[in-house]
Amino acid sequence: MADADKKVIELFYDTISPYSWIAFEVLCRYRSRWNIDLRLRPFSLAAVVTETGNSPPGRVPAKLKWMGRDLMRQAHFYKIPFRGRKDPNNDMANKDNIKPMFLLTAVSMDCPQHLERLTRELWLRFWSREEDITQPASLEAAATAAGIPADQTAALLAKLQDETVKARLTETTQEALRHGAFGAPTIVAHVGGKPHMYWGSDRFLLIADVLGEEWQGPLTELAHL
Amino acid sequence: MAAPVQARKTVEFFYDVLSPYTWLAFEVMCRYQQKWNIDLKLRPFFLAGIMKGADNRPPAMVPAKGQYMTKDVLMLTDMYKVPFNWPSNPTEVMFVKGSVNAGRFLTAVDMSCEQYLEELTRQLFLRIYYRDEDITEPASLLSAAMKAGIPEDLAKQLLSTIKDQTVKDRLRETTQTALDYGAFGSPTIVAHVDGKPKMFFGSDRFELMAHMLGEKWHGPLPELAKAKI
Numbered sequence: 318m319a320d321a322d323k324k325v326i327e328l329f330y331d332t333i334s335p336y337s338w339i340a341f342e343v344l345c346r347y348r349s350r351w352n353i354d355l356r357l358r359p360f361s362l363a364a365v366v367t368e369t370g371n372s373p374p375g376r377v378p379a380k381l382k383w384m385g386r387d388l389m390r391q392a393h394f395y396k397i398p399f400r401g402r403k404d405p406n407n408d409m410a411n412k413d414n415i416k417p418m419f420l421l422t423a424v425s426m427d428c429p430q431h432l433e434r435l436t437r438e439l440w441l442r443f444w445s446r447e448e449d450i451t452q453p454a455s456l457e458a459a460a461t462a463a464g465i466p467a468d469q470t471a472a473l474l475a476k477l478q479d480e481t482v483k484a485r486l487t488e489t490t491q492e493a494l495r496h497g498a499f500g501a502p503t504i505v506a507h508v509g510g511k512p513h514m515y516w517g518s519d520r521f522l523l524i525a526d527v528l529g530e531e532w533q534g535p536l537t538e539l540a541h542l
Numbered sequence: 543m544a545a546p547v548q549a550r551k552t553v554e555f556f557y558d559v560l561s562p563y564t565w566l567a568f569e570v571m572c573r574y575q576q577k578w579n580i581d582l583k584l585r586p587f588f589l590a591g592i593m594k595g596a597d598n599r600p601p602a603m604v605p606a607k608g609q610y611m612t613k614d615v616l617m618l619t620d621m622y623k624v625p626f627n628w629p630s631n632p633t634e635v636m637f638v639k640g641s642v643n644a645g646r647f648l649t650a651v652d653m654s655c656e657q658y659l660e661e662l663t664r665q666l667f668l669r670i671y672y673r674d675e676d677i678t679e680p681a682s683l684l685s686a687a688m689k690a691g692i693p694e695d696l697a698k699q700l701l702s703t704i705k706d707q708t709v710k711d712r713l714r715e716t717t718q719t720a721l722d723y724g725a726f727g728s729p730t731i732v733a734h735v736d737g738k739p740k741m742f743f744g745s746d747r748f749e750l751m752a753h754m755l756g757e758k759w760h761g762p763l764p765e766l767a768k769a770k771i
Contacts, residue, residue: 369606379596379726383743394750499606516610519746522761523617532761534749 323354324528325507329493330436331362332417332450333409334501335388335399338440340518341502342397345433346539351530357432359421360490362501363414369499375406391518396537398445408443413451415486419477420456422486424465427473434463437541550581551755556720556730557663558589559648559677560641562615562626565667567729567745569624572660573766574748578757580733584659586648589728590640591717596726600636618745623764629674644677646704649713651692654700661690664769672769 328344330337344355366373375381385401392399402408417439424432438459442448449455453474460470476482493503496514504515506527513527525532555571557564575582593600602608612628619626629635644666652659665686669675676682680701687697703709720730723741731742733755742751752759 369604371604371607377596377598377726379721379724380598383724383726383741386741387743387747390750390754394753494606497606497610499604499610514610516614517746520614523621526621 323352325354325356326524327356327358327505327507329358329360329489329496329498329501329503329505331360331414331501332421332436332439332443333414334362335444336518337502338399338444339391339395339397340504341436341440342395342541343518343521343535344504345541346536349539350533350536351525351528353528357425357436358489358493359418359425359432359436359486360493360498360501360503361415361418361486363412364487364490365494365498365500365503368494371499373406373409375409381406395535396540396542398441398542400445400447402444402447411451416477417450417456417459418486419482420460420473422489423473423476423479423482426482426485428465428469431460431463431465431469435460435465438463441542548579550579552583552734553580553755554583554585554732554734556585556587556716556723556725556728556732558587558592558641558728559644559663559666559670560589560636561728562619562671563745564729565626565671566615566618566622566624567731568663568667569622569767569769570745570748570762571731572768573763576766577760577763578752578755580755580757584652584656584663585716585720586645586652586659586663586713587717587720587725587728587730588642588645588713590642591714592720592725592727592730595717595721598726621764622762623767625668625672625769627672627674629670635670639676639678641677643680643683643704645713646709647683647687647701649716650700650703650709651687653709653712655692655696658687658690658692662687662692665689668769 326344328340330341347353348355374384388399388401421432421436424435439450442455442459443450450459456474457470460473496503496505496512500516502518504524506513506524508527515524522532555568557568571582602611615626648659648662651662666677669682669686670677683701684697688694723730723732723739727743729745731751733740733742733751735754740754749759
């Protein structure tokens with residue numbers, strides 16, 4: 318099948334967003350079922366929320382409680398080892414959460430073949446094993462677990478504060494904002510030369526429809542975890 | 543010997559007709575009454591009361607989110623074959639005019655003649671979100687009631703009770719019941735599985751709900767659309 322036929326799907330995501338993990342796993346699985354070219358676009362959810370005047374959903378106690386239950390049910394349904402955190406609101410508000418996004422951005426620039434596995438490792442750390450993702454040792458551990466060679470990992474960690482990396486993360490975030498993003502995940506399907514933006518991990522019926530494909534359920538047999 | 547018939551699972555549908563996504567969920571649930579082994583109980587509540595009780599805010603207060611939802615609702619209603627049109631002034635409809643009379647009227651019908659509740663709900667949705675018509679005035683509610691097949695004198699009698707304390711109390715109670723289940727918006731759907739209530743928010747959890755009910759999700763079933771225009 319010609320690559321030119323493949324429809325580009327961009328997933329704008331942030332490590333602190335649990336629903337982004339669901340969307341990520343679903344889209345990874347559907348690469349073998351749908352004629353798509355999945356592009357991973359790490360961005361800054363904190364910046365998107367600030368710029369759009371939005372607020373984190375956990376601000377409403379009843380909503381936070383429901384999200385906890387909803388995510389556990391979805392984790393079970395999609396076979397994703399999400400286990401939550403004892404204090405998600407506080408942990409998600411940590412300003413240093415930008416650091417894993419700088420790392421993912423650097424990987425997307427220098428060695429994109431590692432982007433998928435590193436993304437998954439960061440989610441496993443933050444949302445499955447309640448581990449840190451902000452300290453250099455944590456990022457090194459994630460990179461190693463993702464199979465990135467030691468010298469490459471060292472080079473990536475050394476450039477986390479580079480202006481080029483920061484600028485690229487800002488650019489990607491701005492691109493998502495131009496598509497109308499106000500949260501994560503933000504999925505953009507390019508069909509017939511037009512971008513179609515979707516928010517959340519619960520619009521796959523609509524996405525399938527716009528792609529001219531069929532939704533085949535959670536495809537848990539293709540679970541990577 | 544025939545296999546034992548499984549008892550129907552009760553699914554409570556807490557709703558306010560002010561919410562577009564609620565219309566989607568309502569039509570899907572009505573279609574699935576025929577497909578799933580469920581006993582659907584419609585529970586009209588008061589969304590403004592839910593927002594207050596849960597300290598929540600309407601989602602469209604964030605401009606980019608409001609713009610997205612405008613398109614999202616149109617895409618979903620088109621796919622689900624629900625005949626939706628945005629009113630010319632949604633802000634006025636949702637935040638100024640509100641739904642207290644409609645909620646009380648639905649409650650009165652639920653208390654006296656619940657066999658009309660489904661179609662009355664549908665007629666109110668068609669007024670507000672298909673024909674951009676009022677749902678606050680007595681004449682509006684009467685028109686919806688008659689289109690729902692409620693005999694005129696019964697409809698007028700029920701309309702005369704909407705300011706009765708029993709009706710107000712019942713609407714407040716239903717709203718509180720939903721809050722006790724953890725509601726923070728509309729629709730709030732509570733599926734009772736093995737004696738435990740499972741709460742779902744929104745119109746996009748049906749595949750998950752099916753899984754938890756031990757049923758199969760066949761998509762929005764547009765061929766079973768009931769809203770006649």
